[in-house]
Amino acid sequence: MKNKLYKFIGFFFIVAAAFTACEEDDSVNITEPDPALVLDSPTSTSVVLNFGLPDNPALTVTWTDEITGSSSYDVQVDTEEDFNNASTVGTSSTNSFSLSTSELNSILNSLGTSSLENVSLYVRISAGGTLSNVIGFSVTAYPIDGAEITGPAANDSFVLSLSTIDDTAITVSWVDSNTSSTTHEVQLAVSGTNFTSPVPLGSVTDDNSLSATHGDLNAVALGLGLASDTASDVDIRIVSISTNSSGATDTRTSESVTVSITPYSVAFPNLYLVGDATTPGWNNNNNNTVVFRNQNVANNYVYTGYFNAGAFKLLETPGQWQPQWGTNDGSTLAVNPGGGSDPNVFSVATAGYYTYDFTIVGEGGSFTVTPYDASSDPTYNLIGLIGAAIGGWGDGDEIDLTQDPNNPHLWYALNVSFENGQEFLIRPNDDWGNGVWRYTGSEELHGQANLAGSGDNFPFTAPTGSYDFWFNDIDGSYVIVPN
Numbered sequence: 001m002k003n004k005l006y007k008f009i010g011f012f013f014i015v016a017a018a019f020t021a022c023e024e025d026d027s028v029n030i031t032e033p034d035p036a037l038v039l040d041s042p043t044s045t046s047v048v049l050n051f052g053l054p055d056n057p058a059l060t061v062t063w064t065d066e067i068t069g070s071s072s073y074d075v076q077v078d079t080e081e082d083f084n085n086a087s088t089v090g091t092s093s094t095n096s097f098s099l100s101t102s103e104l105n106s107i108l109n110s111l112g113t114s115s116l117e118n119v120s121l122y123v124r125i126s127a128g129g130t131l132s133n134v135i136g137f138s139v140t141a142y143p144i145d146g147a148e149i150t151g152p153a154a155n156d157s158f159v160l161s162l163s164t165i166d167d168t169a170i171t172v173s174w175v176d177s178n179t180s181s182t183t184h185e186v187q188l189a190v191s192g193t194n195f196t197s198p199v200p201l202g203s204v205t206d207d208n209s210l211s212a213t214h215g216d217l218n219a220v221a222l223g224l225g226l227a228s229d230t231a232s233d234v235d236i237r238i239v240s241i242s243t244n245s246s247g248a249t250d251t252r253t254s255e256s257v258t259v260s261i262t263p264y265s266v267a268f269p270n271l272y273l274v275g276d277a278t279t280p281g282w283n284n285n286n287n288n289t290v291v292f293r294n295q296n297v298a299n300n301y302v303y304t305g306y307f308n309a310g311a312f313k314l315l316e317t318p319g320q321w322q323p324q325w326g327t328n329d330g331s332t333l334a335v336n337p338g339g340g341s342d343p344n345v346f347s348v349a350t351a352g353y354y355t356y357d358f359t360i361v362g363e364g365g366s367f368t369v370t371p372y373d374a375s376s377d378p379t380y381n382l383i384g385l386i387g388a389a390i391g392g393w394g395d396g397d398e399i400d401l402t403q404d405p406n407n408p409h410l411w412y413a414l415n416v417s418f419e420n421g422q423e424f425l426i427r428p429n430d431d432w433g434n435g436v437w438r439y440t441g442s443e444e445l446h447g448q449a450n451l452a453g454s455g456d457n458f459p460f461t462a463p464t465g466s467y468d469f470w471f472n473d474i475d476g477s478y479v480i481v482p483n
Contacts, residue, residue: 035066035067036064036066036067036132037063037064037065037066037067037068037125037127037130037131037132038063038064038065038066038132038133039061039062039063039123039124039125039132039133039134039135040062040063040064041060041061041062041135042059042060042061042123042135042137044137045137045138046118046137046138046139047059047104047137047138047139047140048139048140049101049104049105049108049139049140049141049142050101050142050244050248051101051102051105051142051242051244051248051250052244052247052248052249052250053101053248054100054101054102054105055100055101055102056100056101057098057099057100057101058099058100058101058103058104058105059098059099059104059123060096060097060098060099061075061096061097061098061123061125061135062095062096063095063096063125063132064095065095065127067130068127068128068130070127070128070130071093072091072092072093072127073091073092073093073095073097073125073126073127074088074090074091074125074126074127075088075089075090075091075092075097075123075125076088076089076123076124076125076126077089077107077111077121077122077123078121078122079111079113079119079120079121079122080122081120081122081134081136083122083124083134086124087107087110087111088126089107104139104141105141105142105144106144108121108139108141109141109143109144109145113141116140116141116142116143116177116178116180117140118138118139118140119138119139119140119141120136120137120138121136121137121138121139122134122135122136123135123136142178142242142250143176143177143178143252144252145177145252146176146237146238146239146240146252146253146254146255147174147175147176147184147208147238147240147252147254148174148175148176148254148255149172149173149174149236149237149238149254149255149256149257150173150174150175151171151172151173152170152171152172152236152257152259153257154257154258154259155258155259155260156259156260157231157259157260157261157262158170158217158259158260158261158262159231159262160214160217160218160221160261160262160263160264161214161264162214162218162264162266164214165213165214165215165218166213166214166215167213167214168211168212168213169212169213169214169216169217169218170211170212170217171209171210171211171212172186172201172209172210172211172212172236172238173208173209174208174209174238174254175208176208176238176240178240178242180206180242181206181242181243181244182205182206182240182241182242182243183203183204183205183240183241183243184203184204184205184207184208184210184238184239184240184241185200185202185203185238185239185240185241186200186201186202186203186210186236186237186238187199187200187201187236187237187238187239188200188201188220188221188224188234188235188236189224189234189235189237190224190225190226190232190233190234190235191232191233191234191235191258192233192235193235195235195237195256197224198237199220199223199224199359199361200220200361200366201216201217201220201236201361202216202361202364213362215362216361216362217261217263218263218264218266219266219299219360219361219362219365220361221234221261221263222263222266222268222297222298222299223297223298223299223300223359223360223361224297225296225297226261226263227263228263228264228265228266229262229263229264229265230262231260231261231262232260232261232262233258233259233260234258234259234260234261235256235257235258236256236257236258236259237253237254237255237256237257238253238254239251239252239253239254240252240253240254266298267298268298268299268360269316269317269323270290270291270293270316270479270481271290271291271301271314271315271316271325271358272288272289272290272291272314272315272316272318273288273289273290273291273303273312273313273314273315274288274312274313274314274315275310275311275312275313275345275346276308276310276311276312277307277308277309277310277311277312277346277348278307278308278312279404279405279406279407284315284318284319284320284321285318285319287412287414288315288318289305289404289410289412289470290468290470290479290481291303291314291356291358292446292470292472292475292477292478292479293444293446293447293477293479294448295440295441295442295444295446295447295448297359299359299360299361299365300357300358300359300360301356301357301358301359301360302355302356302357302358302475302477303355303356303472304353304354304355304356304372304472304474304475304477305353305354305407305409305410305472305474306351306352306353306374306406306407306409306410307348307351307352307353307354308348308351308406309348309349309350309351310347310348311345311346311347311348312345312346312348313325313326313342313343313345313346314326314358321342322336322337322338322339322342323335323336323337323338324336324342324343325343325358325360326342326343326344326345326346327343327344327345327346327367328343328344330347331366331367331368332364332365332366332367333358333359333360333361333364333365333366333367334363334364335363335364337363346367346369352371352372353371353372353373353374354369354370354371354372355369355370355371355372356368356369357369357370372474374409374474377409377473377474378473379408379409380408380428380429380473381429382400382401382428382429382430383400383401383403383411383426383427383428383429383471383473384398384399384400384401384426384427384430385398385399385401385413385416385424385425385426385427385469386398386399386424386425386426386427387422387423387424387425387457387458388419388422388423388424389418389419389422389423389424389458389460390416390417390418390419390424391417395430398427398430399413399416400413401413401469401471409472409473409474410470410471410472411470411471411472411473412468412469412470412471413468413469414468415466415467415468415483416466416467416468416469417464417465417466417467418460418462418464418465418466418467418480419460419464420460420461420462420463420464421460421461422459422460423457423458423459423460424457424458424460425437425438425457425458426449426458426471426478428451428473435451435452435453436451436452437449437450437451437452437471437476437478438450438451438452438454438455438456438457438458439455439456439457439458439459443461445462445467445479445480445481445482446477446478446479446480447477447478448475448476448477448478449471449476449477449478450476451476462480462482465482465483466482466483467480467481467482467483468480468481468483469481
């Protein structure tokens, strides 16, 4: 009983002392933080820039300013936390600032950071000499610069030879910060043309070199219009196309290097249409339509005309299924020269007029297809050949061409006797009054005629004999095929 009494008396004195202490110190000091310029965000610790979303916000910074009263804030970044090389990337009159993906990527590339590698980036705010705190995060940029060609060297020379047609003539190599999911296309162009009409040598994916044989490089050189047995300057560049997981693409182009190429002379075959998209159908020996030729580029074939909905291929020899040309991917050419697998077809989804442009390179090449509006092209009732080369200049000597049943702009005459050393013209509607198609300088049995009131006659310089004549009045293209 005494112990309980003593404990109670002790507790009473402790409580009383506590109340007495509170009465003696009745003020508590609460310390407020000093006013400051405080950077609140970004809060993310890692940013991966996506070239497929160049306009999306990639970095947004916000801050609180309790001291400067400024109306202009500089946003500064650096790759080092000490900001010895601070860069101002923008100015804001409010308390926030944003950079898009492409803007931040350009800044990182300008700072000399390595593309596709995590790098540290630090950000702070400056207002009238007052600096905020620093926030850091990691960021991965994508490359802006194209690949760097490491071979061949500038001014290297390549003399091509038919005797070594299958030997390697050139190896183009490069370094690139991005080879993952990237296709590199090697393009050649006549030097000084700024690649207005490039011809691809080939492409590789996730690699850094491409080799070509004498035959392939020669075909490209001739495709550029280079004269055979003559050294000409050619520019080489790399076009790099990267694809991300969403299917977006990013294209970069290298600086070019100039080399000298001497091609050898070679004859490219005529090509013929076969397939249900064309007049002869799938019969390989049915007066198959010839594909017209570029008179300035030996391995370039251009056909503008009407196609049915369906498909077609190209043959080199009527009556034979090989060599046979087609496409397996919708943009490049594939060939079965004989004994191999036939390529897939060129598909025509909708009937109409199209321009097909084929460039042959060795056993491959490329092509483009473009819809063509023929509504303003005149339709002729008659077109004929006239001149001493086919029998005489009189009206009775004229040989009328046959109009294709599916394409009113396509004409032909079979088994025409041409005489060496004589001339001829192509005349519309049995009439001299509205001009005729005239010679434009081709040295081959194909070219592109010019509809004019005056000009040169066509000289026939091939051996006297029987020939088939094909003509397209849309663009004046013609081909003379020996029988």
